Amino acid sequence: MNFLNQFFIKILNPRHHITSTLLLIILFSSCENFKNSPKGDADNGGLFLPDNFEALVVVDSIGKARHLAVNDNGDIYVKLTFNRAMDRSGGTVGLRDLDNDGKADSIIYFGDYKDVGSSAVGVTIHNGYLYTSTVNQVLRNKLKPGELVPTSKTEVILTDLDTNVAKNWHTTKPLAFDSKGYMYVPFGAPSDAGQDISKYGPIGIPGGKGLDPSPERINHAGIWRFDANKNNQTQKDGYKFATGIRSVVGMTWSPLDNNLYAVMNGIDNFHTIYPNLYTAWQGAVLPSEPLLKVTEGSDFGWPYAYYDHLLKKNVLQPGYGGDGKIIGRAAEFDVPVIGFPGHWAPMDVMFYQGNQFPERYKQGAFVALHGSTDRSPYPQAGYIVCFVPFENGKAKGEIEIFADGFTGVDTVVNTSDAVYRPMGLSTGPDGSLYISESNKGKIWRIMYKGDKENFGEAQLAKMEKRKSRSYIKEPDVIKDKLPSGDMLAGGILFNTYCANCHQKDGKGDNNRFPPLAGSDWVTGDKTRLLGAILNGLQGEIKVNGQKWDGLMPAHSGFLDDHAIASIATYIRQNFGNKASVISSSDVSIVRNSGKKK
Known part of the structure; x- marks a missing residue:
């Protein structure tokens, strides 16, 4: 396989004609001088941020973007949901800023790998390699100085041999790397809540019971550890590091405590499947979608249990005899760092270690929340980037709203109402924070321009007020109920x-x-x-x-x-x-x- 067999080149430069000589410069010259952050857009790219933060739009409408990674020279790499052409090539996008204004002047689509499903998320830079994750493979290319598009041979690090991998709606392969040469990869659960998918499909049926013991926990619903430098591995070459984890889209290794962290998407449709046990309101806000500290041997209980952020404890899942209150064997499982409200869909987690932001942002995690699809008859919710403060390795207090304004509307009745949906997070060489979104492929660069020593609660006050918005606040049982069917x-x-x-x-x-x-x-x-x-x-x-x-x-x-x-x-x-x-x-x-x- 050659990463450059086929690729599409699209140059956006409105100021002058692109010649073949300039194209060579674009492809093989490095962008330097990222020490001075550019000025943000007048409207911050439509975002609301804490005081003294600015944002600019790096690029708009490159395609349905998933995760992104920023190289040491400022080049940006973005993984698309699908390859972008009929011949199935060009699923990775390389972006370069040629004049240091923060905007992408060069946009290059490349990669001849095959995406076999819609859950591909991964693009990661580690030890000088660009790792690309599809639904069924992990690939990597050595990045050479000056190159935007890698010319090195593509190495196949991991292949998922599951014949139904394209049908598994939770199959994503975000990557995390520790300092000992290991790579961590999740294998998502094929079903929603442990029901028999051969009879009832992945979602299940009203009143359905879960299989016990769950056969999905053998080769799915967990995170496996692999040799980061060994080619042509399959799942059997890995070590099952943790289990009871339904669906992981975002994962990272934390420099704060040298541990693996992941964000998990939770079970859906509690009211629809179990209308006698859960009200429509409970179905909208439960179960929690948690941030997990994943240590070796962790078991977070899926499908037998789920985390309830309102009760702040694990609860027995209704498909296994639960009613929203019974704890039972749920007490045996590990609890998360923090639980986000139901269906907020956490997509990425990042521990900031740059030097541009105030020091408080080095003590916690940023999380991109994609937004819900199944909260009806209440407004859909999420659609923000938040910050989770840490203290002594544990979550401290409530989440903070860091970036808002993605929805473009006050109330998201249907998911399609949201103009943008936050997806990926990455830090640039100058300490800027980059955010990708999945609807159109817009990327923001967020920069801090104030006094780092005097940043505190006063600068966060206006963001705290935004928690009253319908897609962030806990919905009122009566007042926020929407009339139309779902x-x-x-x-x-x-x-x-x-x-x-x-x-x-x-x-x-x-x-x-x-x-x-x-x-x-x-x-x-x-x-x-x-x-x-x-x-x-x-x-x-x-x-x-x-x-x-x-x-x-x-x-x-x-x-x-x-x-x-x-x-x-x-x-x-x-x-x-x-x-x-x-x-x-x-x-x-x-x-x-x-x-x-």
Whole structure:
């Protein structure tokens, strides 16, 4: 494999024509003089930061960016979600600032590796090598002085031989390196909460039980340790360092205490899967998504337990007999450093060791929070970069909002409402902090321009006030509840309660059960549709001019208004249908009318 077999070159320089000579300079000259940070953008690139911090946009819209790494000479490397062209090349982006204004003048896409899934995150610089992580491989190239695009031979360090790796939605391979020559790699759990994926798929079904013991904990749901300098390794060459970890997207080795730290994404859909045990509010804020201090032999309990940041303890998972309060065997497992609210989706963690920021930022961890997808009927949340202060190796107090403004809106009803979603973190040679985001591929450089000795609570005050925003604060049970149905929950509920008859493609069975795709029953009178779902239906009906005579059971006895609204919204906006969403109040009116529509 040659890292340069195919690559795309795109030069952004509006000031002058690019000649072949200049292209050579771009490719093989180093950018020096990073001692003096450039001036930030007038609007800080749209970000809100603590006092005396400035931000500038390094580059915008390079593609769906994941993690990033900054080299000692200021060159930036970014891993994209996918290779960017039909011939599957160019999944890594190299960026160089030629005139020291902080903006990328050279943007080069390279790499002929194959991305087989959408969870690729990794690009890491370690000991002079550029490490690139795809879903199923860890690759590296030696970086030579002056080169932006490495010309060295690509080495294959690790290959994941799991034949279902592309289907494992938690398969990411962020890397961390210790000082003893070891590389650490997570292997994510294939399921959401330990249910039998061969029967119920990765998400599971309402009321489903987890497999016990969980077979996923054998080769997944943990972190493995490998020789950082050995080629052609597979999982069996590694050592299982820690277990009980569902999904890790961000991981690093801390210089504070010489330990491994990781951020974990937690279980989803508590209310949808266990509506009798968890309210919609609990489903929105639980379970916690924690920052973990991972020591050899750690076990954080997945899938048997989860961390509840409100109770500040591990709790038994409902698929294993829990009800949100029972502790049971959850007490046996390790607890995290700190727990973020449910579904905030921590994507990267970084311990700052630069010399530009105030000293307090060397005693703690920055965390990029990607933002939720499944908090409905409450606003989606996260979408910030925070700082977790440490004291004596432990989290001190509450998190601090460090960078905000990514959403572009006050309330994120659907994840797609957020303009940007924070993803990766890295430190530049001058101590600037770089942030990548995954929607469009925007990168910010954050710099401190004030007096480091006089930075304290007063400079953080305005960021503390931003905790009142809907995507950061704990939602009010009543006031913050949103009216419309949830597409994600609707899909889960549809596949559980409706797909057996109407089929997963919504086309019906051509016999007793009518199609939902293109159905006037679905896209027409919403009260008639809701009445059928709530109260059931028996007898002959006509759908798209064709007669059907089946039996539909009532769902009002075990599905609440939000669940019914979610199913109705899902089928009205899927299978080619383009009808309006349904709200919980729409369902409530029909439910309370006592009439079958």
